[in-house]
Amino acid sequence: ISSIDKNIRKEYNIDYNETQVEAGSGSLPTEKIISVAILFSHINITPNELSKKFLSLKIPVVGYIKNNIFYIDLKAILDNQINLLIKNINEALK
Numbered sequence: 001i002s003s004i005d006k007n008i009r010k011e012y013n014i015d016y017n018e019t020q021v022e023a024g025s026g027s028l029p030t031e032k033i034i035s036v037a038i039l040f041s042h043i044n045i046t047p048n049e050l051s052k053k054f055l056s057l058k059i060p061v062v063g064y065i066k067n068n069i070f071y072i073d074l075k076a077i078l079d080n081q082i083n084l085l086i087k088n089i090n091e092a093l094k
Contacts, residue, residue, distance in 0.1 A: 001016055018035070035075040037074060041068070
């Protein structure tokens with residue numbers, strides 16, 4: 001999170017939180033895995049609008065909305081994709 005532009009972090013109230021995500025939708029839909037998600041909330045921009053910003057990137061970023069907060073869960077982000085994710089967050093929210 002510290003690599004995300006400071007002004008963007010403040011404006012979008014960016015934080016992180018431990019999450020529990022499903023292991024799969026086929027054979028183990030009820031099994032949960034502990035993960036971490038980046039949370040985004042903005043006083044004037046809805047979570048749906050945030051989602052659209054990320055989906056419209058050249059390399060789309062898929063998140064989810066829960067309790068009026070937009071989440072990007074890191075369960076599917078590989079270590080070598082972290083810098084690209086940071087770049088995309090800075091680009092989508094500039």
